[in-house]
Amino acid sequence: MSELTGKERVQKLFKKEPLDTMPCFSGQGAVVVQAIEEMGTQFAKIHTDARLMAQSAITSARLFNMDGVVIPYDMATVAEAMGRGISLYENADGVIYPTVPNKWKTLDEIDIPKDYMSQGRLPMIDEAFKIIKEEAPDLAVGAWVLGPFTLAGQIMELDILLKGLKKNKDATAAFLDQVTQVTVDMVKHYQELDVDFISVRDMGSGTDLLSPRMWKTLVGPNLKKVFDAITCVPSVNHICGSTDMIIEMMHECGADALSVDQKNNVVTTREKLGNDVLLFGNFDPYNTLTQLEDVKEVEAVIKQCIDNGLDAVWPGCDIWPDIRKENMETYVKTVKEYGKKASPAVGRI
Amino acid sequence: MSNQEEILAALKEAVVEYEEDDCAEAAQRALDEGIDPMVAVMDGLAAGMEEVGVLFDTNEYFVPEVLMCADALYKGLDILRPHITLDADIPKASVVIGSIQGDVHDIGKNLVKMMFDVAGWDVHDLGRDVPLESFVEKQLDVKSDVLAMSAMMTTTMMGMKKVIAMVKEKNPDCLIMLGGAPVTRDVANLFGADGYAESAGNAVSEGIKMIGRLREFQKGDIK
């Protein structure tokens, strides 16, 4: 049998069908500076141009033999489309992610425009998906959206939102409902673009900020609505930071796979959830790919992830674009070689 | 319990229970009863916040509660602060604080700022995502004793190094303190900062130590 393409490998993974080896891909940003340099462009430019976005995603995957790509790279796109502005840091040197400059300050000010889907960079991102699908049909294409709670924190001041959860419960819950609808519309839209998977990242909702009790009432039910809306492509529920106390509730939200970062105790999580659940994660991207100076240590980190019982080795967060080339190569190589053995939820050919 | 003890306990409890009105009321009572406002701040409000820190560390409180406790604390502080008389011999310490460019994380920075407010410092808060030059301009403008920067991402942390170089070039006496999750004392040293604190709780004492060291140095006690 001929080797599987990256796309096939990822598709089979989500169906829990036997694989030749573990796919190497991510649901968080995986663009790297080596690709940006090769293209002769700059980090600040790849967020606003469909061709540069598509090309930087494809080139990053090709350079390191990854099985898939994921766009966009920043978490400000929807807030921007709602008129909250965008800071791109075009004149700063080095890598700085776009941020939202004008968040709404109070619940009363919030006025989500009806036509946000056609505003800001959202149409450009659709175009980038089209280019990727045409030019790299062998790669798995991932879309991602912010989960409702984190999106809410992107369009209004997070501290006011957090306090509102306790002080102004009803109005805050109503706002979260409204934002959930936006997330639902976004995932339905990406589903129509026929991507290979959708990752929902509610990264601001871990127990670094919220109590498990709040998560249960204000985050979980909304995430469930989002996963209920994703009916025809595989979905991933990703939360970074502390997730040990909420992992079972995350599972109940109904995604096809769960993804966690280095703070999660994966061995315990696996025991709690059983072997049938697709579980991704959980290495510290900055430390592993940018800091470690010996590739042997990188190899050890990745092997540990696999031995702990993950079905795909995902970075816990965006890959910091300024990676060390050798570290990235070792990450991919280790996944492909050491990942030849079956993982808990997925067998091998 | 004496009157003073009772009022201090009320202040403390209002902070811990995030009761803004109770906190304001207890602060007013402290003034009415002639309690030294500095004592009310330190042994009432700050003591409450200390307990909040313990509740946070033990997963009893999470960030929403901490933010509400901070709001309650400010309600009391706003009432007490105008009545604190400063020792004329000891100049009032001042700090310029902000989260570095590219970094929108500001919850931790705001807690550190609160501690400086509690300690009676002059606080100039530049907010978050602060352009590197703005730190330099503000510091030179207000000539603060301390410049405190927060970075929550390993990546934005690098901007602090540049600010330190720019500030030290123009004003070698400015003391620079760094903090935020990825920052360690080693990083702070490496970047050429004068101080570092792991949490809001010890930011102010670190600031005071830094100023003390500088004054001794200026007096020639330290070579």
Ligand code: B12
């Ligand atoms: C809340 C949060 C957010 C919120 C921020 C909202 C806001 N207004 O602050 C949102 C959702 C917007 C967000 C966005 C992002 N985040 Co974030 N976020 C967090 C989270 C979960 C909690 C931070 C927090 O507020 N903690 C509570 C406060 C009280 O603690 P603290 O900040 O550490 O502050 C204390 C000390 O550090 C110290 N301190 C802080 N500043 C200073 C300054 C001085 C001078 C001193 C002395 C002391 C001091 O005192 C404070 C009180 O004791 C952390 C995870 C974590 N556990 O840290 C990730 C985290 C910081 N985020 C991270 C990342 C990567 C991001 C994003 C890039 C998106 C992403 N991929 O997740 C974006 C980019 C935003 C940007 N450009 O800045 C990473 C950073 C990784 C790294 N090492 O580089 C973290 C660590 C999560 C992770 N994946 O590991 N995030």
